[in-house]
Amino acid sequence: MSRYFLPPVNRAMTTLDRSFFQKTVKITAAHVFDPKNVGRVQKECVEDIFKGSRSVKSVVSEVDSNGKRRMLVRLKPDVKHTDLSTVGESTRNLVKGQILELIPHDLHLKYENWGYNEIAEAILPEELVNDCPSSSTRVAHIVQLNLQNKFLPYKHMLGAIILDKNPEVRTVVNKIEAVGTWSEFRTFPMELLAGSPDTQVVVNEWNCEFHFDFAKVYWNSRLANEHQRIVRMFEPGEAVADVMAGVGPFAIPAAKNRVLVWANDFNPDAFESLQKNIMINKVHGVVQPFKLEASEFIRTSVRNLYRLSRSPSAIRNPIKVYSHQYSEGVQEILRRAGKTEEEINPPPVYLRIPPFFSHFVMNNPATAASSLEGFIGAYNGLENQFFDAENLPKREFPLVHLYIFQKAGPMQYTKRHICREISRGLGYKVRPEDLEHLELVKMVGPEKGYYCASFRLPAEVMFADVPPPREEKEDLNVRHWLKWSEYDDIPPQ
Ligand SMILES: C[S@@+](CC[C@H](N)C(=O)[O-])C[C@H]1O[C@@H](n2cnc3c(N)ncnc32)[C@H](O)[C@@H]1O
Structure with missing residues (x-):
């Protein structure tokens, strides 16, 4: 905006006086x-x-x-x-x-x-004007800021301006502390800067509705494309385990695509929202919610799915999945466009429960690698389901999509660091060439990347002896770890 039209300046303002402008x-x-x-x-x-x-x-x-x-x-x-x-x-x-x-x-x-920037720049001290906080996260009616300390004296005025300038926004909050690794539920404390203290939201992603309390569960709208990238890999009729499911942004779109999902999260609020979202999106029966610690979920769900797939009642009663229901109005339009009744109201399809998960999704980049231990011995005793009498593979091993933070750098170097973390979790050495794909999801700092490593579970891990109970397990991992001298030239980050 030309300087002729800029608002008057008042750098001594402490509460927003709209009439001054x-x-x-x-x-x-x-x-x-x-x-x-x-x-x-x-x-x-x-x-x-x-x-x-x-x-x-x-x-x-x-x-x-x-x-x-x-x-x-x-x-x-x-x-x-x-x-x-x-x-x-x-x-x-x-x-x-x-x-x-x-x-x-x-x-x-x-x-x-005037807009947000013009008013904010008229009240901030001169030395902060060029740095005026402009990036924020928007989730439904909430704007979440991440203000640096130098802006804290002006936080309520900035919040009030954002509220005034965005009619769809009803709540402005500031993240008080970084998520960090300490927040096991990946949530963060926030303070209200302006508007109503209502953090209950409804978000739409890929034609699915998600209801949750933004203050109590993890949600990141910037992951929408990543959710879709992974969901597109699943085939209808497959079974998928979403180990750290949050409120269901992988699980629910996958289920709408007729993929059977067992979705787990140990945050009670995320679990509650997940249950609600399953009902709202009408995928009950297709998504099964769990509230377990990740490695326990992996260990138990592998065997439970196998047992369930063989149970006479599951074999007799496959899961009935209804297709998308069009509203009366849309149905009428489709009829006039010459669509058949079967195209407009497709009959339900019946899903048989597969004996094994084809994919495991582990989206908790701060700690997911340590939950990989749940795979050690998870398939012990089930070898004949994967190999025939000649020891030839009968079916593909599950694909794991593991999210992880890593310092971004040359790809080969990053891959080796990530393999080191995966190897640590599995208690078995995974090499860069074992990764089927490594995706840089986004940068989360100047040098820090949020990656997704996709790899097949090694037979040596799946069919290993079942590890001893928890107290001794630490030793087991350390024992495995000490054997891998090849990664020792890479200092831990
Ligand atoms: C980064 S969020 C991802 C949620 C969801 N998958 C998404 O894409 O929005 C990680 C989730 O993992 C859950 N979580 C973290 N550690 C866990 C563990 N050990 N066992 C089960 N859930 C865990 C957290 O509660 C959180 O909801």
Whole structure:
């Protein structure tokens, strides 16, 4: 915005005084004699016309001193009504042709006419102006800021401006501490800066509805594409284990695609929302929710799924899955478009419970690698389900999608670091060439990447002896770890 139009500055303001922000700018307007010519003037004088915005229009109608209504086109601040040389040739011709005249015009601006940045920059100390906090996370009606300490004295004013300038926002919060590794539920403390203290939200992602309390569970709208990337790998009829499912952004879209999902999260609030979202999205029966610690979930669910798949009642009663139900209105449109009744209202399909999960999703980048221990011996005794009498593989081993933070660097180096962490978790050495794919999901700091490593479970881990109970397990991992001298040149990060 041109400096002529910037709001007045008050760097001593401590509570937001909206009435302070008023200003009258003296500019020139083109008075168009016949309102029918306004369009022509806008077209021909474009280089001289003030670039309007939603709140400050370039064309206005006003009542003159004789009480007559007239149409004005506001012109740029460097146009002088007394000096025709300050306008372009087209405007000059329209003046000569008596289509318009140049007149002085008072442009009155108030708080509502300026945006967040302009008001914030008018109240922040000069040294902070160039750094004005502008990045925020938006989840439904909530804006979450992550203010640096230097902005804390202004936090309530900044929150109030955000609220004023975004009609869809009802709540502005500030993250008080980083999520860090200590927050096992991946939540963070937040304080209310402005608006109502209501953190219950409804978010739509990939045609699924998610209801949750933003203050009590993990949610990141920036992961929407990543959720979809993984869900697209699943085939209808497969079984998938979502080990750290949160409120269900992998599980529920997958289930809508007829994938059977066992979804787990040990945060009681996430579990409760997951249950609710399963019902709301009508995928009950297709998604089974659990509230277990991740490695225990892995260990128990592998065997439970296998047992369930063989149980006579599951074999007799496959899971009935209804397809998407169109509303009456849409059904009518589809009928008129020549769709058959079967296309409009497809009959339910029946899913048989597969004996094994094809995929495990482990999206908790701070600690998921340590939960890999749940795979050690998880398939012990089930070898003949994977190998035939000649010891040839009968079916593919499950694919694990493990999320992990890692210092970003040359790919080979990053891969080795990630393999080191995976190997630590599995108690078995995984090499860079064992990774089927490594995706950099996003950067979470100048040098820190959020990765997803996809790899097949090694037979040596799946069919290993079942590890001893917890107290001795630490030793077991350490014993395995000490054998791998090859990664020792990589210092732990
Ligand atoms: C980063 S969030 C991801 C949630 C969800 N998958 C998503 O993409 O939005 C990690 C989730 O893992 C859960 N979690 C962390 N450690 C866990 C553990 N050891 N066992 C079970 N759940 C765990 C947290 O409660 C949290 O909901």
